[in-house]
Amino acid sequence: DTGVSQDPRHKITKRGQNVTFRCDPISEHNRLYWYRQTLGQGPEFLTYFQNEAQLEKSRLLSDRFSAERPKGSFSTLEIQRTEQGDSAMYLCASTPGLAGALGTGELFFGEGSRLTVL
Amino acid sequence: GENVEQHPSTLSVQEGDSAVIKCTYSDSASNYFPWYKQELGKGPQLIIDIRSNVGEKKDQRIAVTLNKTAKHFSLHITETQPEDSAVYFCAAGTNTGNQFYFGTGTSLTVIP
Numbered sequence: 001d002t003g004v005s006q007d008p009r010h011k012i013t014k015r016g017q018n019v020t021f022r023c024d025p026i027s028e029h030n031r032l033y034w035y036r037q038t039l040g041q042g043p044e045f046l047t048y049f050q051n052e053a054q055l056e057k058s059r060l061l062s063d064r065f066s067a068e069r070p071k072g073s074f075s076t077l078e079i080q081r082t083e084q085g086d087s088a089m090y091l092c093a094s095t096p097g098l099a100g101a102l103g104t105g106e107l108f109f110g111e112g113s114r115l116t117v118l
Numbered sequence: 119g120e121n122v123e124q125h126p127s128t129l130s131v132q133e134g135d136s137a138v139i140k141c142t143y144s145d146s147a148s149n150y151f152p153w154y155k156q157e158l159g160k161g162p163q164l165i166i167d168i169r170s171n172v173g174e175k176k177d178q179r180i181a182v183t184l185n186k187t188a189k190h191f192s193l194h195i196t197e198t199q200p201e202d203s204a205v206y207f208c209a210a211g212t213n214t215g216n217q218f219y220f221g222t223g224t225s226l227t228v229i230p
Contacts (some may be wrong), residue, residue: 004161041163042124042207042220056216091161106152107218109161 002014002026004110006092012116013082015107020078021113025094032075034067035091036060043091049075089114120145122210124221131198132229142190148210151184151191153216156205165206166193169189177192204212 013019025032025062030051035043043107046058046065051072061067069075079086093107121144122163133138135182149170154162168191175182179198183192195202208221215217 040127040222042209042222043218044220045209046216048216058217091160099177106164106167107162109156109163111159111161 004092004094004108005115006110008091008113009111010114010116012118014118015082015084018078018080018083019082019115020076021092021115022095023033023072023075023077023092023110025092026096026108027073029094029096029108030072031095031097033070033093033095034075034077035093035109037089037091037112046077046090051078079115082115084117086113087117119211120148120177120207120217120219122219122221124208124224126224128225128227130227130229133198133210135198136177136200136216137193137195137198137205137226137228139193139208139226140190141192141221142208143219144189146189147212150211151182152191153193154179154207154209154220156207157221158204161201162207168211170176177210195226198226200228200230202226204229 006063007022033048033116034046037043045058047067064080067077091111092113093109124141152167155165156162166180179196181194205223205225207223209218211218
């Protein structure tokens with residue numbers, strides 16, 4: 001399968017614990033995005049990388065959240081001291097370049113990592 | 119920032135009928151409008167998109183229209199089939215696509 005891969009698919013944790021999600025984008029896609037999706041809502045932008053550089057972060061990304069893409073390939077999203085409000089689906093997407101009007105357009109999403117904080 | 123509103127939140131149609139989902143956006147700088155389909159347990163998948171230099175685009179049973187003046191765009195699905203049942207999201211973005219702003223989704227049910 002050459003699509004975007006996310007791991008784990010499901011994570012249940014207790015409040016206060018740290019969790020880490022991994023995303024493997026489609027190979028040769030140099031842009032990688034993290035989105036958060038809560039029940040009944042659309043995906044909300046968290047951050048994106050161009051190669052290994054983190055170029056933009058949403059104000060939704062509090063200081064308990066950190067994302068990395070150390071070699072410009074896979075990425076990790078870590079949430080420290082989880083809170084119940086962090087319960088959501090965390091979606092990763094990748095594109096080969098610009099994704100907007102000047103680019104290819106399409107975000108290729110993974111199937112997401114669902115986090116439940118008890 | 120951009121605000122995308124989507125209506126209706128739920129939609130049920132009989133198989134073979136048409137379905138229409140409408141979205142409005144607030145930022146006049148937005149010039150790229152994709153539609154994504156999300157099936158249960160899966161990530162969103164692009165089904166059609168439109169750029170602001172075009173007023174309408176069609177791909178088989180799916181069409182999207184854009185009214186830049188009124189800042190609204192719509193998804194039209196004709197001859198609906200049960201496999202069209204899913205959640206549909208509209209989104210708005212700009213030239214660079216650094217961020218996409220998604221609507222809240224429409225849960226479409228096609229009744230056989």
